Amino acid sequence: MNARTLCALMIAVLALTVQTPEPARAQGFAGLGADAEGFAPVRPGVPLRFPADHGPHPDFRIEWWYLTANLTAADGTEYGIQWTLFRNALRPGEAEGWRSPQLWMGNAAVTSARAHRFAERRARGGIGQAGVTLSPFTAWIDDWRMEGPDDLSRLRLRASGSDFSYDLTLQARGPLVLHGRQGYSVKSAQGQASYYYSQPEYDVSGTLVLPEGRVEVTGKGWLDREWSSQPLAGDQAGWDWFGLRLDSGEKLMAFRLRGASGDFTAATWIEADGTATALAAGAFEVEPLETARVAGREVPVRWRIRLPGRGLDVEATALNPQSWMGTSFPYWEGPVRISGSHAGRGYLEMTGYEARGADAAR
Amino acid sequence: MLLTIDNVTKSWPGETAVPVLRGASLALAAGETLALTGESGSGKSTLLHLVAALDVFDSGEITIDGTALSGLDEAGRAALRRERVALVFQQFNLIPTLTVGQNLAFHARLAGRVDRDWIDRLTGRLGLGALIRRYPEQLSGGQQQRVAIGRALAMRPALLLADEPTGNLDEDSSDAVLDLMLELVAETGAALLLVTHSPRIAARLERRAHLAGGKIG
Amino acid sequence: MTGAAALALASHWRRHPLQLFTLLAGLALATALWSAVQAVNAEARAAYARAAEQLGAAGYDRLESRSGAFMDVAAYVALRRAGWQVTPVLEGRMRLGPDRVTVVGIDPLTHPSLPALDEAAGRVQPGELLGPRGLLLADAGTAARIRARPDLPPVVEVEQIPPDTIITDIGLAERLLGLPGRVSRLLILPDQPQGIPPLTEIAPALERIDAAARSDMARLTDSFQLNLTAFGLLSFAVGLFIVHGTTGLAFEQRRPVFRTLRALGLPARRLTVLALAEMVLFATLAGGAGLVLGYLVAAALLPGVAATLGGIYGVPAPGSLTLRPEWIAGGMGMSLAGALLAGAQALWRLRRLPILAAPGQHAWGLAAARTDLALGAGGLALIAAGGLAMVLLDGLIAGFALLAGLMLGAALLLPPILGLILRLPLPRRAGAPDDPLAEWFRADMRAQLPGLSLALMALLLALAANIGVGTMVASFRLTFTSWLDQRLVSELYVTARDDAQGAQIARWLRPRVDAVLPIRAVELRAAGQPVFVHGIIDHPVYRDNWPLLDAAPGAWERLARGEGVLISEQLARRSGKWTGARLALGPGWERIVLGVYADYGNPTGQAMVSMEDLLEHARNVPNRRFGIRVAPERVPELIGALRAAFDLPAGALIDQAALKARSLEIFERTFVITGALNILTLGVAGFAILTSLLTLWSMRLPQLAPLWALGITRRRLMRLEILRSVALAGLTAMLALPLGLVLARVLLSVINVEAFGWRLPMHLFPLDWLRLLLLALAAAAVAAAIPARRLTGVPPSDLLKVFANER
Structure with missing residues (x-):
């Protein structure tokens, strides 16, 4: 598989609406900073409607169904799994057959302290190779599937790569959480935003099939749903995202968007009963403590995270510092352990860390 | 006279012509046998070839049975060889692709004078009866020469010309072949002109002539 | 000592320059024709390989529909949703101007790397390939033709795409080809996930085809290339006949030299090595010359081949001729192997040469009979093997095996059959004059057979190939034209x-x-x-x-x-x-x-x-x-009215006669190469006769001199010499006729069916045979006349030397 050609192509595709032919890198990670001409805008005050909003929004440029889980085997070995379906639209709307402007990409991974295995799938919309439908809810690309009733209260999750596969059952604990203002999640001081909601707690059980054998696992999962037409500001190069599940039952979703004119942070505090509070800008402080050399670049793998207002001061440490997703758009995604004022587990995602002196986007 | 050779000259062409015969003369009556002797290179074979109309002389005349050879063209000379004279050479007399029997009758057939009884008798006399289906290369040298003699006599030539016919044979078979030849020549009534360098063989013939300095002494 | 011996051996060639020329020319001709065909084939193969690689078809196993029809895109999606990592390709042909071009549609998202896409990646405007208009990728020539069609999407020039080929997104390809929702094949990607179900479960209608399986193009043109190869091999065989004859003769003539050298103490091994070295030297010289000649022949043939491949088979045609090292090595190898094969018998005899045996002539009777028996048995065995191949194998290879067995077997059978004919008792009419010369003539012809048989075999093969291929082509043309007459009904x-x-x-x-x-x-x-x-x-x-x-x-x-x-x-x-x-x-x-x-x-x-x-x-x-x-008489008027009423592009109106002419022209182009090789083969066979007669000539004098001495004129002997050659050629031609007709039969009903897919009725063209017969007789007469003419010029003294004491 020649990722070079495809990346060049995909980036070209995603930069479709760019008027000035600047280098793709200047458009933020994966072109997400490009203008959104022709696509539906993200506006505040638009109420999310379910189950319709569990399905795709083809008039928006990008969208994802993003599930991560921290799992433990019977012998105590910790694992993390990721299951992501990305949707990228060349043009707004949908069409039959190959003419569909919707491009789909799946990323899946199984991470342990010793190994990080991942796979990627790509598909065109319109022919049935990938998509998301309701009644019942099904999100799929190739044989990777996330399916369940329309309220997403129960999910079955399957994916496979050349050296792993998994088949998991998820049971939701608590309500959906709408981030920002009722799901309107601001991404920059200039007002870039996305629609963003989560199901932050699933009880997970199932089987991982790894080269060393079948592993029965149990644990906790987190589903993110987000769509937008231009979630990053032009000068934002990438983000650091944390989904933390504390042993106290509380949960924290927090991200930092790194921009040339300063960082932009946002966070949601979720009580054990599911009550969510959007925290004020600046309430969340984050600081990399240690980096590792990953895929030719320095990536932070231990973080200090503080919510002074809630007495939270923890370190998040990568279970496996080499949790690199060497996919068409490369990024870091892996499980973390939490220690400090609180203990717990969670997931960390970092994008836009470029290899020094190299054009990492290609 | 059956054969007259009158003052014949012959030179080998070249930048300076090499004279071989400088006026040779000889006469031979029907039924006579004559041995022509001479040193190696004296021109005795050349004279024989001229008589056989195989080659042409420069001046003088050769007459065979009233036919002057100087008046013959190539076809006439070929006809003479075919019908009037017979030849036995030292070697390579026979046609390799024909059997002994076919070789024996070949010249007679060319001359248009096939006498089967005579050929059969000749075959018997020459001791070739068992060999007629063989090919020349399967015969010994003495046997080959007997076939050559048989073929020559089968056409009942008026004149038999022989050029060292036993030259390739050892003394014993040489004598046997010569005896047979002389016997059969006598029976046929042909005249024989035999070229040899051997005085022993020459002594067996009725007449002898010696060629030296291009002339017959 | 070795130097002196080499000098002694070499002196032979100084004294017989014609023999040397024959040897070198035979070998060079053989190498030339063989390597010319190889060069042409190599170019064609390289063109397919390049095309396959550029189209990304190389190296991946693929899935095709068992029924052979297009599959539906649903089949692709079903496989994908079962986990199979496959990528769809839609391929078809589209009219572009007067010609058709191949359109290859791929899914850029799932398709593996393509040289063409890599090359285009930097220059493609963002998103255009999957954009609403789409984008075509093609080489400069095709791109120019695309730009002339305003109804087609924009084109990007990519050098790595083969001529007459367009690569584009599958979504655009299906619209251009009018094949919505269709897929030609699925490439199986190397990285498959765990635990996918077997193909038989999800896609029983699909068939997995190994990457190593030959491409469609190669299969399509197999017949054409096998044809060329067969002709090349035939020419090479004919050339080897020449070389074999010459080396054999040179050996015979040098027998006394060999014997003397051995008597002087040169070891047999050393002598053999010397002779071997001599042969290798000749093979190298002749091989080099042959390669040069072959290159020229190939360069002359290539445009015709390109026309055939491009016009008839619609596959990318080879461009210009390039010098390939493997081609040079192959040509030299064939030259060396050929020379050694042809000279093996001579070398073998040299190794076992007794120092003292009397130089004997051939035992005409016995040896010839033994050889005839061996040849007859070998010939029948080869024909039987060809027949067996036809039963056991199938396809084109079987057809060619049958042909090879027939042709080679018949060639081996030729000397025994000719010998048999010459041994038949001549009907003697009562009262006809006794003709001892006729008897000698036949005996002599029989005797000459072994020396001439190789040349005659070459002639037989060339004539039969000519008759066979000629009959095939002419039958085809006749059928084709009458079919065109029936089929092209519109005026x-x-x-x-x-x-x-x-x-x-x-x-x-x-x-x-x-x-x-x-x-x-x-x-x-x-x-x-x-x-x-x-x-x-x-x-x-x-x-x-x-x-x-x-x-x-x-x-x-x-x-x-x-x-x-x-x-x-x-x-x-x-x-x-x-x-x-x-x-x-x-x-x-x-x-x-x-x-x-x-x-x-x-x-x-x-x-x-x-x-x-x-x-x-x-x-x-x-x-x-x-x-x-x-009505035909209204056609010119109608053409005028149509042109006046509509803005029609050039060539938009074509009448029946013009269309027929165009079809026939394409037909003729197909057989240009066949015709050229046919003539070349016949030429080589004629040359083989000439060289055989020339080399045999030096042995002729001792055989002719006794007849001359017995009163047969030299002129008559010369006429007999020519007559003998003509008679042998005539007899060979008679035997070539049935063989050629069998060949034509096999070509029409076996090879054609396999290669092109149609069976043709066989028509007979006796006038063509007559022309060929006359050509063969004339060639034989000329070949015999050249040496025999010397007979009239030989002075009697030379003939007399045969009998002379001091020989």
């Missing part, structure tokens, strides 16, 4: 600019002419191959004129009702589907074969369905071409 053919203009023209024409027959076709896949499916309207002109080889009752009526399909003979033979079989033309479109029609000269399969049936199942069927029935 005028019109091609409109586009569908809209097509409709206008049809409306305009209808009241003015006897009939307007739309010619509408799409290229689909059926039975695993590209097939043009034509839609025809219900008109008596078809059933009256279309020759059917095989038909169900009421075939035309049932076709008109959309019940079935008529298919071309090629398609029937390749798919094994004849009248009554069912043929899948696409998903959900299966029809009964109602009949089979002849469609000569067309490598692509064809099928006919009713127009309604076609339009229902295939979208985007172009509607631009029409056949017009009109």
